[in-house]
Amino acid sequence: MERADIKHLLAFLAVARERSFTRAAAKLGMSQSALSHTIRGLEARMGMRLLTRTTRSVAPTEAGERLLRSVGPHFEEIESELAALTEFRDKPAGTIRITAVEHAAETLIWPALRKLLGKYPDINLEIILDYGLTDIVAERFHAGVRLGEQVAPGMVAVRIGPDIQMTVVAAPSYLAEHPAPKTPRDVVNHRCIVLRLPTYGGLYTWPFRKGRSEFNVKAEGHLVFNTVPQMLQAALDGFGLAYLPEDVVRPHIASGRLQWVLEDWSPVFQGYHLYFPKRRQTSAAFKLVIDALRFESGKKAGRTSGR
Template identity: 65%
Template sequence: MRRDNVNDFLAFIAVARQRSFTRAAAQLGVSQSALSYTIRMLEARLGLRLLTRTTRSVSLTEAGERLLQRIGPRFDEIESEIAALNVLRDKPAGTVRITSVEHAAQAILWPAMAGLMHDYPDINVEIINDYNVTDIVAERYDAGVRLGEQVDMDMIAMRIGPDFRMAVAAAPSYFERHAPPLTPQDLTNHACIRLRLPTSGGFYIWEFGKEGRELKVRVQGRAVFNTVAMMRQAALDGMGLAYLPDDVVEADISEGRLLHVLADWCPPRPGYHLYYPSRRQPSPAFALVVDAVRYRG
């Protein structure tokens, strides 16, 4: 159906319900003569008289009554659905999917999302941990979270956390059996708790830097996990050295459950950023997520 035909039917419904060309014209914001012409053209196209006009009143013919009963409720349904969408604009709803690394999900994303979901019960949040730099468009994510240095240039990136350091730490019981490493190269002689990358199947390489010098060490060890929480627990159990974000083990170090080594080889890292495509029209729910995780430090 042509768009102008739809407008003609809307004009007919207005006249049929108002029983007046004058009131219908005022409702539609058109002149009475233009409205009268529209109805005449509609009747000519259908080959049926829809309205009976007198100088004092407008009434429906049998065909006009039948047409109003059939199409009137359909247009009412369309208007109701559009009104429902307008309500959603004021009441954000929907699902927001985010790919993140585990540390950022636990330390930043979930604390912010827990409060947001409490305030907006119609918003759903899905957080998937993935250590690879995911193609969020191809994988149908709304956004991703990675370190600032890992975000593609064609993405909008927003900082959601401060810079942080990695920490190499082990339990006192481990150092009763092994001398602490003095340089990153010494780690090759130690039992290290390794992180298996879930997507690629490889092991995370430990990165260090000092006075402009950068080192990457492929450590060895018997204990292998794919979660930060299990790596921390293995370190507490004396299984070896763990390489973890400093906030994960900060309390353990301050209370003596873990001992910190190679601190001078662990410079600050750029904080986590939320990133998403630059050509997206954000939904109200996504806009709230962005605001909830924005770093304000």
């Protein structure tokens, strides 16, 4: 068999990772028909099927999965080393991909990095909003941003924000008809506005903490959203209790549009951390991103999500 062309292998890796010809073609900047032709050519040259295609999905065969695991990391190392060579340029450059939850992106990441991008126009930034626990290595992100408790072991974690207090809030109009819960257990008797998590498709369970007592409550989802702004708006409109970061609801509590309930049960979590693999070669551009996001006690936080 002739040596597989690098472009063919890159095409296969894109489809195998994206699990979609449409997304892979867009990522590679080529048409779906050209990509399909390239994959068929690679499979013909290797004498085996690498991808299983159905009308709804694409997945690697056993041979394709082995090729993905064995060849993929080497291309990632090459890309990482090429990115690191930008240190020898006059100005840092390159694309930095970060996955983060919406709250972190709006209150911390963008306020810090918009200043950096203005100073270094050759740095490109891609921020993907996702509440799931994304595998940043498999999805080829440079870094992820999650609460400290959610960072996987073995990752380098850089704190980028202060501790976060969670709150249960409701509009006065809702509380006028439904007495405020006195204990977390009372939450199950209320209409709740909850967050759906993409990782397993389940609803976010509300943690509560008071002194040494802590437990989780599975709130009934009268309204279910997958982003914070919609949850906030539903709470403001009087549709039930919502479990949200304190900085998001702070201006609305101050204006009287929301009331904080179960305040003495509100838990505090470690702030957001930027995390990435220990062995990943860091480019000059990525180092600048880390420094721009790094949290310092007393450092002015970004704007809140409240509107």
